[in-house]
Amino acid sequence: MASSKADQHIQSRDARGRVKDAPSGHWAYKILPPALWPYAQLARWDRPIGWQLLLWPCLWSTALVAGAGLANVDATSVESVWSVLPSIWHIILFTIGAIAMRGAGCTYNDLVDQDIDDKVDRTRSRPLPSGQVTRKQAKIFLVLQALVGLLVVLQFNWFSIWLGVGSLAIVAAYPFMKRITNWPQFVLGLAFSWGALMGWAADRGSLALAPVLLYIGSIMWVIGYDTIYAHQDKEDDALVGVRSTARLFGARTKQALFVLYGGALICFAAAFAVAEVPMPALAGLLAAAAHMFRQIRVLDIDNPDQCLHLFKSNHIVGFLIFAGLVFGSLWFVIKPLI
Numbered sequence: 320m321a322s323s324k325a326d327q328h329i330q331s332r333d334a335r336g337r338v339k340d341a342p343s344g345h346w347a348y349k350i351l352p353p354a355l356w357p358y359a360q361l362a363r364w365d366r367p368i369g370w371q372l373l374l375w376p377c378l379w380s381t382a383l384v385a386g387a388g389l390a391n392v393d394a395t396s397v398e399s400v401w402s403v404l405p406s407i408w409h410i411i412l413f414t415i416g417a418i419a420m421r422g423a424g425c426t427y428n429d430l431v432d433q434d435i436d437d438k439v440d441r442t443r444s445r446p447l448p449s450g451q452v453t454r455k456q457a458k459i460f461l462v463l464q465a466l467v468g469l470l471v472v473l474q475f476n477w478f479s480i481w482l483g484v485g486s487l488a489i490v491a492a493y494p495f496m497k498r499i500t501n502w503p504q505f506v507l508g509l510a511f512s513w514g515a516l517m518g519w520a521a522d523r524g525s526l527a528l529a530p531v532l533l534y535i536g537s538i539m540w541v542i543g544y545d546t547i548y549a550h551q552d553k554e555d556d557a558l559v560g561v562r563s564t565a566r567l568f569g570a571r572t573k574q575a576l577f578v579l580y581g582g583a584l585i586c587f588a589a590a591f592a593v594a595e596v597p598m599p600a601l602a603g604l605l606a607a608a609a610h611m612f613r614q615i616r617v618l619d620i621d622n623p624d625q626c627l628h629l630f631k632s633n634h635i636v637g638f639l640i641f642a643g644l645v646f647g648s649l650w651f652v653i654k655p656l657i
Contacts, residue, residue: 345364345365347359347364347365348365357446357451357452358446358452358460360445360446360451361422361425361426361429361445361446361447361452361457361460362421362422362423362425362426362460362464363421363422363425364418364422368630368631368634369421369425370417370418370421370422371417371634371637372511372541372544372633372634372637373417373420373421373511373514374413374414374417374514374637375514375634375636375637375638375640375641376511376512376513376514376515376518376533376534376537376637377413377416377417377514377515377517377518378405378410378413378514378518378637378641379514379515379518379533379537379637379640379641379644380514380515380516380517380518380519380530380533381405381406381409381410381413381518381519381521381522382405382518382641382644382645382648383518383519383529383530383533383590383591383594383596383644384518384519384522384523384530384594385403385404385405385406385522385644385648386403386594386596386597386600386644386647386648386651387529387594387595387596388594388595389403389595389596389597389647389648389651390595390596390597390598390651391595392651400649400652400653403648403649403651403652404645404648404649405645406521406522409518409521409522412471412474412475413471413514413517413518415467415471416467416468416471416472417514419464419465419467419468419471420464420465420468420490422464423461423464423465423468424490424493424510426457426460426461426464427461427490427491427494428493428494429445429446429447429457430447430454430457430458430461431494431495432494433447433448433454435559435561436448438555438558438559439552439555439556439559440555441551441552441555472484475517475520475521476520476521476524477524478520478524478525479517479520479521479524482516482517482520482526483513483517486510486513489506489509489510489513490510492506493506493507493510497556497561497562497563498560498561498562499562500562501562501563501564501566501567502542502564502567503562503563503564504541504542504545504546504549504563504564505538505542505564507541507542507545508537508538508539508540508541508542508545509538511537511541512534512537512538512540512541513534515530515533515534515536515537516530516531516534518530519533527593527594528593529590529591529593529594530590532586532587532589532590532593533586533587533590535586536582536583536584536585536586536587536589536590537583539579539580539582539583539586540579540580540583540633540636542564542579543575543576543579543580543583543611544629544630544633545564545630546563546564546565546568546572546575546576546579547565547572547576547614547618547620547626547629547630548626548627548630549563549564549565549566550565550572550620550621550623550626551623551626551627552565553565553566565620570620572618572620573615573618576614576615576618577612577615580608580611580612580614580615583611584604584607584608584611587604587640588601588604591604591644596644596647596648597647597648597650597651598647599643599646599647599650599651600643600644600646600647600648601643601647602643602646602647603639603640603641603642603643603644603646603647604639604640604643606639606643607636607639607640607643610632610635610636610639611636614629614632614633617629
């Protein structure tokens with residue numbers, strides 16, 4: 320095939336080694352040999368937005384537990400700045416775990432959805448429906464990624480280990496939900512928000528109301544952004560019988576997003592209040608709120624490119640909420656010195 324590596328994405332299912340909805344010029348195609356490209360595509364290494372969105376609830380929870388109770392503590396009693404900041408070790412573990420488990424989840428999803436992907440224009444060029452990898456090879460790759468995730472979770476306390484294992488039932492059920500319910504995004508939210516519980520549990524060895532509120536808010540956030548994402552495929556989904564909140568909400572999507580994003584923000588604020596984090600943490604939440612409602616204002620559900628762009632912009636939402644929590648803890652320590 321006479322095409323350069325910089326142009327490795329495909330426009331038809333016959334162009335082997337390239338995938339229509341994969342980006343060109345990604346590091347995975349520059350560093351990995353062509354024989355491994357299909358595995359990078361199975362794990363979506365060329366599309367980091369997935370593991371980033373999976374990671375943010377983990378980081379929120381890690382930052383929330385680090386700042387918990389500081390609103391009612393004398394700043395002079397804090398031993399060091401590091402004691403009020405999220406655990407660097409936990410951040411590293413959650414990052415590795417998010418990449419591994421998101422990759423495993425995507426591989427599993429592709430195995431379950433091979434028949435559907437073969438009928439949808441955007442997905443029929445993916446490694447399994449296009450024949451770039453066999454089902455046996457994909458299953459072996461799935462196990463390898465899951466083992467990495469297992470090694471990560473084993474670094475935490477026993478409560479967190481069992482909590483992490485408990486999420487597997489939701490992950491296993493998710494690919495089938497689009498066949499039986501209009502709310503597959505709700506099940507995705509249950510899975511993608513699990514980190515909101517894990518971050519707190521990894522530090523405390525138990526759960527409390529604050530991380531549960533954070534979890535509920537994250538579920539609504541996930542439903543919202545994945546509804547925007549699902550509008551890309553709504554016509555093909557209707558043809559093959561795939562259900563989604565995008566099809567359910569239809570022309571009322573903006574109103575639904577207002578409720579979902581608004582509910583998420585209320586839950587996040589409640590989690591902050593219950594955890595008694597420093598008040599400046601709300602600055603990040605307010606910035607995130609502005610960004611979320613801008614998404615609603617400009618959204619055109621009939622513009623697939625814009626839907627994808629707005630979906631990806633939720634990475635900014637995740638960062639703003641995390642940065643607000645970290646800023647609140649830092650401000651708590653630094654303010655008496657100013």
